Amino acid sequence: MSKTTRATQALHRAGVPFSVHTYEYDPNAERIGLQAAEAIGTDPSTVLKTLMVLVDGMPACAVVPSDKEVNLKKLAAALGGKAAQMMKPADAERVTGYHVGGISPFGQKKRVPILIERSAFAHMEVFMNGGQRGLQVKLRPTDAVSALDARVVELV
Incomplete structure (x- = not known):
C-alpha cells in the first residue's frame, strides 16, 4: 500500500x-468508518x-464522526440550501477522484464546500x-479546517 496519495500530498x-x-x-463491512476505528x-x-x-443539486463534502449519522436538513441549511441527499457512489468517485471507502476530503479533484461536524473538536486529534x-x-x-478551508458546523 502506498502511503503517498493526493490527500497526503495536499x-x-x-x-x-x-x-x-x-x-x-x-470491503464487506457494513459501516466503513466503524470498521476503520476497530481496526x-x-x-x-x-x-x-x-x-x-448534493445540496440543491450542487456537490459538497460533509465530515462527521463515524459513529454518527449526518442530518441532511442541517447540512442543507448550513450551505444555504433547501434539500440535501447523499451522492451516488459513482458520482462521488468522479467528483473526488477517489474510490468509495478511500474518499478523503483532502486532495479531491474538484473543489467543493467542506463542512466538518463541530463535535470532532472535542478531540485533540482525529483520523x-x-x-x-x-x-x-x-x-x-x-x-484539517485550515488545510481544507472548511466550515465547522453542527451536522448531526
Missing part, C-alpha cells in the same frame, strides 16, 4: 503535521468519515481518510 503542501496509519480494509483500535468518535452529498482504502491520517481537527 497535507504536505498545506504544511499540516499528520501521521499515517494503515489497517486491513474490509486502528480507537474510539469511533475520533474517526471521521467523508460523505459526498480522516488518507485517500486510499485502509489508509487514515491522524491530525488536529483545527489543522
